[in-house]
Amino acid sequence: MPQDTEGFYSFVERYRTAMSGERTGDIVVDSFSELSARKSFRREWTDAFLKSMEMDITVSDYGTMKDLDEYLFGSSEVVGLFMARIMGLDEDSYPYARYLGRAMQYVNFIRDISEDLQLGRLYFPREELERFDLESLEYGEVMGKKDNFISFLRAQIGIYREWQSTAEKGYSYIPYRYLLPIKTAADMYLWTARVIEMNP
Known part of the structure; x- marks a missing residue:
């Protein structure tokens, strides 16, 4: 804080x-542009990611889960879609890839309150x-309502x-050499959730 709004834009x-075909000299942007073309990323995925990053500047909270859905799609589900495309997975795997990104992001929210x-x-x-x-x-609010907070956090878990659980149904689409690191990462998120659940 303060957020680098100018830097983001x-x-x-x-x-x-870079997406118009020019090199920018930014190794991250230029490399992503090349990867995007090589792996045929859908432009709307990256646009959704940037929209969610902009929401971190313009939006401070969300009323309903439906309100949060747009942020979750751009901030995490598209990461699953990028990864599925990089690994060359069947498009039938995409809904599960989205769920894996969404699930991991929600643990981040829980961990990073x-x-x-x-x-x-x-x-x-x-x-x-x-x-x-x-409220x-x-x-201060949480310490005054510990039982409420514990119940809230366990419900989020x-x-x-x-x-x-929905994401794991898509593991069958992933070749073993890719599944091993992905499942290891997912297991670490499961472990994190268990630790927090025991003592919110």
């Missing part, structure tokens, strides 16, 4: 320049907080596990 402009609050962000839908009679996730 400059990055987006470099990306658009304190850090995100310091950045002025609340990623959990307000309707979820209201369901457990929480916010600020320390339940949402994550449901998405993760």
